[in-house]
Amino acid sequence: GEDVEQSLFLSVREGDSSVINCTYTDSSSTYLYWYKQEPGAGLQLLTYIFSNMDMKQDQRLTVLLNKKDKHLSLRIADTQTGDSAIYFCAERKNFGNEKLTFGTGTRLTIIP
Amino acid sequence: GAVVSQHPSRVICKSGTSVKIECRSLDFQATTMFWYRQFPKQSLMLMATSNEGSKATYEQGVEKDKFLINHASLTLSTLTVTSAHPEDSSFYICSARNSLRVGTDTQYFGPGTRLTVL
Numbered sequence: 001g002e003d004v005e006q007s008l009f010l011s012v013r014e015g016d017s018s019v020i021n022c023t024y025t026d027s028s029s030t031y032l033y034w035y036k037q038e039p040g041a042g043l044q045l046l047t048y049i050f051s052n053m054d055m056k057q058d059q060r061l062t063v064l065l066n067k068k069d070k071h072l073s074l075r076i077a078d079t080q081t082g083d084s085a086i087y088f089c090a091e092r093k094n095f096g097n098e099k100l101t102f103g104t105g106t107r108l109t110i111i112p
Numbered sequence: 113g114a115v116v117s118q119h120p121s122r123v124i125c126k127s128g129t130s131v132k133i134e135c136r137s138l139d140f141q142a143t144t145m146f147w148y149r150q151f152p153k154q155s156l157m158l159m160a161t162s163n164e165g166s167k168a169t170y171e172q173g174v175e176k177d178k179f180l181i182n183h184a185s186l187t188l189s190t191l192t193v194t195s196a197h198p199e200d201s202s203f204y205i206c207s208a209r210n211s212l213r214v215g216t217d218t219q220y221f222g223p224g225t226r227l228t229v230l
Binding site: 033035040041042043044045048088098099100101102103104105 | 116118144146154155156158161205207209218219220221222223224226
């Protein structure tokens, strides 16, 4: 199966909070990332969290990491139309390995 | 901030031709760059790791003679799709790691190149 899994779709009303979930399988992962991809564009790094952290907040973005359950989430507060995109989580295995393994991506749709 | 460019952004070619895609780190040095391939509505799949001054490391299942990678300088890596066929049509994205920035080893992504082979 996939190393990193995400739900494919999420619809949220404008102004509400969006929560995008991600599960991974490798407990040795060091860094976990969230990227945003708008249509026809590359990936924009939104935020990242180190594996020894439980939470990281950056303006409207909050990342929660449950290392025991290997579960990562991204919460976007006050979701706006400009947040419509595909969101990818990615894990980096260990310090000696620079490769990223990406999740399947979650397409976030904002309902006016 | 760290900017990565790709050229061209879009290319359409005939089957059998070769196509070169450039990836440049504009404001930082990158000893390591990565090439990904993304099929429609799918995730990114790492194709190869490009190392400045040495041979690229290819992922399992990626033909190195088909996808030629050259990383001749600290700011430029090229991917050449040789003898392209319709099944090579895809979105190719590169990323670059800032050699001088320690800690997160964050990869910065280019905007992607959409290749269509007729």
